[in-house]
Amino acid sequence: MNEGECSAHADHAADCGGPRRRDKEATKRALLDAARSVFAERGFDAATTREVAGRAGLNEQLIQRYFGGKAGLLEALVESYGREEEADAASLPPLAETLEAEIEAMLSHEVGRCWERRELAKVVMDRALVDPEVARRMAEAAEGCRAARLQERLETFRARGAIAADLDLCAIAQGIATLGFGLGFLDRVVFDGCPRRTDEILRAQARVLAGGLRPQP
Template sequence: MNQHPELEVGAEDEPRPRRRDKEASKKAILEAGVEVFSLHGYDAATTKMIAATAGLNEQLITRYFGGKAGLLLAALSAYIDEEAQNEGYPDAADSVEGEIRQFLLHRHRRLLELQDFMKVFMPFSMRDGDIRGQLETIVFKGAERVLERLTDLQARGLIRADANLEAVGLAIGGQSMHISFHLRVGTTLDDRYLRTLIDEFARTLARGLAPTP
């Protein structure tokens, strides 16, 4: 009996990859899962296809993730962790409009990078409660940053005191997903026009948040 199944590939006549430790194997499977799910969709993807792409034994998917559904959730969880640690967020802006705009543009670039990934998981929000809850985390997690910035601007008197900033932050997070994912993949609008929508949304929302003269 092979003591190192992670060294095996699906077929005996295929070359065996170099030794991988557990974490490296899990990472390879996660990356292969996202790739195969993106190309074929979750339903058509098989663990055999994922294992072949990763260059690892198919049994490792069950061992590490409990099967295809577990791998899907693990990939989503890894994305949430990556999003929480995402660097490159811009410094604070001097205006409410500027803060909202730069958040939306930052997320616009990020969602372009993750477009294929999100195509895989978004349909499951319609039919799976667990995944729907995690997708809500993805949509609104980034709003924590803009909420913190808007709170500082409110303390400086640049936002009316009665504004519900928690609701505003969630609205901005949802609008980000709508413009930068749904409209990007579901319409023929080009990137220049989507950025125009971001500018107009930031401008209009900032006016609504302004203190009453």
């Protein structure tokens, strides 16, 4: 509680040089963390600023100060969702050896990411259901980042002759992206599905899809 002055923030201890420096950023981050957690648990509308502040161990008033209110907190979270999606698209694993391994890896990666970001994803989906603007941004992240990147990678395989020339890779990439999100977010996060079962489904799909993409003799 009272070791120095920045002790409350367990992780990003960073440099607390000045007597009260950087508290502002740490406070904002603590509020966002708490909000993500509370919003995910209760839904945005049912969540209260009191609980958010309480979970962050901070005064309720700071939400007003730093985010202009509950809505501002949400906006910041939605923004961070978009940013993380972009960041993630830039850090994909290297291309796999075979097409089947590649599809499996992409699906698996997507499922894993949905799980890691499950709180944020729940918050954003919760709002997307009622706020078209949020839905638009969520769709953009899905299509612009995930599907686009996926398509690029499939094009590479086509260049190697592993995929039939007459297929609409854009549509196929979108289908696979939708499947990945469906498996990762809906089945695993929302429906609390068994991870092993998801893996089986994912592998079966990868095998069939790879088979279907291959140029037929």
